Amino acid sequence: MSSVPDTKVVRAVPTEEFVQLFSRSQRRLFLHILAQVSNPADAEEILQDTNVVIWSKFEQFQQGTNFIAWSFQIANFEVLKFRDKRRSSRLFFTDELCDVIAREAESMHDDLDLRRAALNECLQKLRPQDRELIENRYAPGNKGKGVAEDVGRPINSVYQSFGRIRKTLYECVSRRLKPSVR
Amino acid sequence: MSNWNQHPELVELLELLIEERLSSAQFAQLESLVRSDAAARRFYIEYMDLHGTLHWNTAASSDRFLPEEVDFTCDLAPAETAPIGRSRYKQLAIATAALGLILAVTVTVFNKPQNQVAKQDNNASQQIDPAPQKNSTTPNDLIANSTPSKGGMSEGGPVELNPSRTNHTDDPNSTSKNDNTAFVVQTDNSKPSNAATDTGADVVAYVNDQLRQSWDDNEIKPSPRAEDSEWVRRAYLDTVGHIPTGEQVKAFVADKRADKRARLINTLLDDEDYIRNWTTVWANLLIGRSNPREVNRVALEKFLRNSFRQNRGWDDVVADVISAEGTPEENGAASFLMAHLNNEAVPATAITAKLFLCQQMQCTQCHDHPFNDRRQDEFWSFNSIFKEVKVIDRPRADNPKLNERALANVRLDGPTFYETRNGLMKAAYPQFEGTRIAPEGEQDLRGGLAKLMSEGDAPQMARAFVNRMWMHFLGAAFTAQVDDMGPHARISHPQVVDRLTREFVRSGYDVKQLIRWITQSEPYQLSSRITSGNTVDDPATGNEALFSRAYVKTMTVEQVFDSLLIATDARELFGSTWEAVEQKRSEWLQQFVMAFGTDENDEADLFDGSIPQALMMMNGELVQLSLQNKRGTYLEKVAHSKQSDDAKIEAVALATLSRKPTPQELAAVRKLIRDHVGQKRGPEAQAATTAGLQDLFWAYLNSNEFILIH
Numbered sequence: 036m037s038s039v040p041d042t043k044v045v046r047a048v049p050t051e052e053f054v055q056l057f058s059r060s061q062r063r064l065f066l067h068i069l070a071q072v073s074n075p076a077d078a079e080e081i082l083q084d085t086n087v088v089i090w091s092k093f094e095q096f097q098q099g100t101n102f103i104a105w106s107f108q109i110a111n112f113e114v115l116k117f118r119d120k121r122r123s124s125r126l127f128f129t130d131e132l133c134d135v136i137a138r139e140a141e142s143m144h145d146d147l148d149l150r151r152a153a154l155n156e157c158l159q160k161l162r163p164q165d166r167e168l169i170e171n172r173y174a175p176g177n178k179g180k181g182v183a184e185d186v187g188r189p190i191n192s193v194y195q196s197f198g199r200i201r202k203t204l205y206e207c208v209s210r211r212l213k214p215s216v217r
Numbered sequence: 218m219s220n221w222n223q224h225p226e227l228v229e230l231l232e233l234l235i236e237e238r239l240s241s242a243q244f245a246q247l248e249s250l251v252r253s254d255a256a257a258r259r260f261y262i263e264y265m266d267l268h269g270t271l272h273w274n275t276a277a278s279s280d281r282f283l284p285e286e287v288d289f290t291c292d293l294a295p296a297e298t299a300p301i302g303r304s305r306y307k308q309l310a311i312a313t314a315a316l317g318l319i320l321a322v323t324v325t326v327f328n329k330p331q332n333q334v335a336k337q338d339n340n341a342s343q344q345i346d347p348a349p350q351k352n353s354t355t356p357n358d359l360i361a362n363s364t365p366s367k368g369g370m371s372e373g374g375p376v377e378l379n380p381s382r383t384n385h386t387d388d389p390n391s392t393s394k395n396d397n398t399a400f401v402v403q404t405d406n407s408k409p410s411n412a413a414t415d416t417g418a419d420v421v422a423y424v425n426d427q428l429r430q431s432w433d434d435n436e437i438k439p440s441p442r443a444e445d446s447e448w449v450r451r452a453y454l455d456t457v458g459h460i461p462t463g464e465q466v467k468a469f470v471a472d473k474r475a476d477k478r479a480r481l482i483n484t485l486l487d488d489e490d491y492i493r494n495w496t497t498v499w500a501n502l503l504i505g506r507s508n509p510r511e512v513n514r515v516a517l518e519k520f521l522r523n524s525f526r527q528n529r530g531w532d533d534v535v536a537d538v539i540s541a542e543g544t545p546e547e548n549g550a551a552s553f554l555m556a557h558l559n560n561e562a563v564p565a566t567a568i569t570a571k572l573f574l575c576q577q578m579q580c581t582q583c584h585d586h587p588f589n590d591r592r593q594d595e596f597w598s599f600n601s602i603f604k605e606v607k608v609i610d611r612p613r614a615d616n617p618k619l620n621e622r623a624l625a626n627v628r629l630d631g632p633t634f635y636e637t638r639n640g641l642m643k644a645a646y647p648q649f650e651g652t653r654i655a656p657e658g659e660q661d662l663r664g665g666l667a668k669l670m671s672e673g674d675a676p677q678m679a680r681a682f683v684n685r686m687w688m689h690f691l692g693a694a695f696t697a698q699v700d701d702m703g704p705h706a707r708i709s710h711p712q713v714v715d716r717l718t719r720e721f722v723r724s725g726y727d728v729k730q731l732i733r734w735i736t737q738s739e740p741y742q743l744s745s746r747i748t749s750g751n752t753v754d755d756p757a758t759g760n761e762a763l764f765s766r767a768y769v770k771t772m773t774v775e776q777v778f779d780s781l782l783i784a785t786d787a788r789e790l791f792g793s794t795w796e797a798v799e800q801k802r803s804e805w806l807q808q809f810v811m812a813f814g815t816d817e818n819d820e821a822d823l824f825d826g827s828i829p830q831a832l833m834m835m836n837g838e839l840v841q842l843s844l845q846n847k848r849g850t851y852l853e854k855v856a857h858s859k860q861s862d863d864a865k866i867e868a869v870a871l872a873t874l875s876r877k878p879t880p881q882e883l884a885a886v887r888k889l890i891r892d893h894v895g896q897k898r899g900p901e902a903q904a905a906t907t908a909g910l911q912d913l914f915w916a917y918l919n920s921n922e923f924i925l926i927h
Contacts, residue, residue: 062273069269070262073234078269126244132252140262150263151270173275179236191434198232205267 049093056102057089063103064110066147070140071114071133077125081117085110103144111137150208157207161200168193169200226250226707227257231264242711249704417734420720425739427713432765438750440743440766445470447744447927448478450875451767452736454926455690456485458494459779463871482736486729490779495728496521497775498689502572503538504556506774506806512556513545520549530726531682535573536667542606544623551624555608558624562603566596569603573670575681575702593637597645601633602654605647605662626661671726675718677702679726683717686728690735692768692926693756709761740764745927770926774806777924784873784918785844786851840918844911852914856907862890869910873917886913 049057064085069078088109096105114137118127128136140147158166171182179197183190230247233239239247250257432439443451449469453461461469469481485491496518504512524534541551557565570578578596607627610620632644647654647662654665670678684702688694695714696706708714717734724730735741745767747755756762772780781787782798847853855868866886870878878886890909894902917923 062270065273066266066269070265073265074237075269075272126239126241128248128251132248136251136258136262139258140266143259143262147263147266150266154267154270155274169271170275173271175275189433194232194236194238197236198228201232201235201264201267201271202228204271205264208267209263 049090050098052098053093053096057086057106060103060106062151063144063148064106066151067107067137067140068110068114070136071111072117072127074125077117077121081110081113084117085113088113104141107137107141146212149212153208153211154204156211157204160207161203165196165200165203168196169204172197224250224257224260227260228264231261235268240712240715242708242715246704246708246711253704417720417730417737420716420734421737423716424713424734427710427716428738428740428764431710431763432751435753435763437754437763437765438748439740440746440748440751442742443744443767444876446876448742449481451926452478452481452485454772454776454780456482456494456732456736457488457490458497458776459490459783460873460875462783463868463875466871466875478742479733479737482733486732492522492525495525501773501775503553513549513552516545516549517552518549520552525728528727528729531721531728532667532671532678532726535670535678536664539569539573539670540661540663540667542624542626544621546621547623554603554606554624555622558603558606558608562600562606565603566600570599571700573681574677575684575696575700576677577698577701577703593635594643594645595648597633597635597643598648600635601645602647602649602662602666604633674722675715676722679722680714680718682726683714683721683731686731686735687717690732691740691762691764692770693762693764695762697756697759697761707761709763741767743767745769767927772924772926775802776926778802778805780923781840781918784851785914786849786854840915844914844918852907852911856903856910862887862906865906865910866913869914869917873914874920874922889913 061082065078065082068081068085069075072078072081085106089106092109096102114133115130118125118130118133121127127133158169161169168182168186171177171185172179179194180190183193186193227247227250230239230243230250233243234247247261251261252258429439446466446469449466450460453459453465469477474480499521500514500518504514504517520537521534523529524537537548537550538553541548541554543551545552545555554565557568567578570576578599605626605628606624608622609625611623611625613619613621632646634642634644636642647665649666649669652669654662654669656662656665660668670676681700681702684694684696685699688699695709695711696702698706702708717731720734721727721731743766747766751763751765753760754763754765756768762768779802844850844852851872852869855865855872858865858868860868863883866883867877870876870882886909889912890906893905893909893912895905897905
């Protein structure tokens with residue numbers, strides 16, 4: 036880790052527009068990957084691999100075309116590679132199903148964006164103790180067991196609470212979206 | 218618009234997934250739900266998106282993963298369209314853009330392993346195992362304690378339960394990304410194989426851990442351990458099909474050895490009646506009790522007796538049954554298909570799926586399944602495997618003038634056909650679970666099916682057998698219906714099913730070994746009494762079985778008959794030979810069975826505690842005969858023995874209910890005998906006492922307690 040290897044020769048620098056598109060796409064990319072592998076830690080790893088490819092291929096991106104679609108394609112390919120690599124240690128959906136999910140998630144893209152925005156408002160509407168608990172759950176590196184220890188409650192009751200809060204959030208988000216969808 | 222109320226099981230599976238507590242079987246369940254139902258898939262995507270958004274947004278509020286060498290103060294990019302938070306990736310990207318591409322690439326690439334390590338440290342204790350608390354809750358395990366002599370076992374057990382922990386302690390420096398996983402395939406480990414085949418203490422310990430966990434999860438307390446007298450009766454009835462004698466109960470209760478329950482099971486597994494019991498159980502399942510058509514039950518029973526006597530692997534037995542050829546006299550296994558090849562082999566198809574795979578296919582005969590993704594063509598491609606075999610009449614080898622009925626293969630040229638609901642004829646080709654079967658050399662279609670059915674390390678055939686056996690002993694299956702483990706069926710303890718299935722396969726489908734594991738498990742040791750701590754655990758009310766107590770089962774007709782013979786010692790009264798007794802037994806059973814002429818060759822067992830059955834018991838010849846004060850009967854022996862009246866009463870209670878009389882019973886019976894005796898003296902008084910005991914015997918035999926397995 037100490038010595039940084041020789042750097043490559045730079046041929047070009049990405050445009051500011053590319054950088055903006057890139058930075059705005061990160062969360063969507065992450066969520067798009069997550070739908071296919073279901074585990075945030077895996078999704079983060081795949082995202083990093085994807086980012087490397089995106090940066091190395093920025094010249095191939097044609098301005099004015101759909102950046103999201105382009106980067107989703109790269110991400111899908113990285114998901115495939117990751118799955119092949121880890122097949123022995125993980126449970127993954129079949130390739131076929133994974134493909135269906137990727138396509139459907141992409142087609143639900145606008146709707147999901149709205150849901151993500153609504154989620155923020157719904158989080159604010161939670162009871163303070165619930166909000167604190169769920170934020171504790173999603174604190175980096177934290178998991179159910181850690182939260183249970185923090186709050187001094189049995190692990191299973193904490194799992195129950197997470198489930199209840201997530202369901203509440205899901206319902207709240209769905210309610211908020213209804214008028215705009217219908 | 219999707220709504221989680223429409224997907225109650227899906228949301229629970231997703232919760233397990235999110236908290237990394239999903240077993241491989243549950244994962245399969247989730248996958249099948251998400252695959253088969255577009256609404257479920259949409260819900261999955263939305264729910265995971267919510268989970269991911271929460272993860273992403275809150276993760277962004279911390280800088281702990283950010284590489285130090287990058288300066289984040291120069292935030293040049295416009296505000297993100299997404300309303301919440303700033304992610305580390307966004308910041309990373311912006312900063313690196315500012316510093317130029319070279320740095321961007323190097324940082325992104327070389328930052329990765331560091332992140333990995335950092336996260337490892339943060340999470341080390343939580344990442345190891347999705348369920349580490351399961352081990353800590355059970356420091357002293359019932360079975361592990363009862364086998365202290367197995368030195369390596371007690372150590373091998375817990376470690377083996379937790380394969381990823383082993384990896385960690387062996388190699389603390391390992392930064393293998395595999396550790397960072399939601400789905401470590403729990404059974405995919407390199408455990409020492411000798412551990413499982415010996416006493417299976419680790420298997421039992423795993424089952425116990427899982428069940429205790431589910432009791433904790435559901436906030437219930439299991440019933441106390443069953444009294445020896447309660448347990449011994451149950452063990453006899455479940456394993457050898459009849460109650461123990463009074464002497465056997467006394468001997469077991471008096472036994473002081475810690476592992477006497479496991480020892481008793483071993484003794485029972487070697488008993489002749491073990492073979493008889495399981496022959497009866499499977500003959501009933503395979504061809505029913507009513508023997509309507511020309512079914513050779515005797516030949517089938519002979520085949521089953523040999524199979525259970527040799528403790529043949531269950532996969533072999535099933536293969537013999539579904540690929541049988543010839544006459545039942547040559548091959549007893551042929552009786553099964555001969556009984557069910559009527560009606561275009563539809564019963565054979567449906568019953569094979571139901572018995573050996575615990576799959577309900579019969580309704581997909583006419584249409585696609587309404588609740589799961591089983592399709593009509595699957596039924597008919599499965600069915601076409603059985604179209605290969607026909608019942609034929611052929612001249613006998615020893616006397617060509619006479620015909621005999623036999624199963625014989627006919628060549629299928631091309632597909633078979635079936636009709637869809639809109640009247641179209643469609644072709645079906647021999648298939649099992651999507652794999653096309655073609656005849657290969659010596660092997661016919663059914664042979665190919667048998668091979669496919671037992672392929673892999675946890676095939677559905679083994680899973681189905683585990684579910685059935687668990688049901689037989691515990692009184693409830695892991696699924697609401699024992700023979701419906703289809704994609705829509707919820708499995709109460711998927712990890713337990715999974716582990717038992719894999720171990721069962723690994724043992725070479727060793728039926729006796731499976732029985733040992735089940736009968737040594739904690740739930741089997743429990744009393745059937747409901748306590749205040751587990752009133753909710755009642756599968757009879759439609760709740761999922763949690764096995765926090767032994768569920769009460771009703772004896773089968775065969776068990777009643779055989780138990781009556783044991784209790785009354787009246788075998789001689791029914792005939793001098795074994796065959797005569799069997800004949801009597803089968804006549805007696807016929808009173809309780811009614812056959813329906815349905816597609817599935819159904820029948821009903823009327824032995825359900827109903828009034829006709831009660832009358833049959835109370836006034837039936839069998840009970841009357843066995844209660845006669847004749848030489849050789851148990852009653853005669855007790856009545857004429859030189860014991861006190863109390864001892865005689867106790868002997869009757871032990872013989873019928875495997876327990877001592879309660880003080881109230883004792884008081885009531887003393888009074889009954891006193892009333893009978895009255896002012897009588899001498900032989901008259903003796904006869905009156907016997908009459909009193911006879912009444913008591915009759916009352917006990919007709920009590921619910923007698924016909925229930927508790």
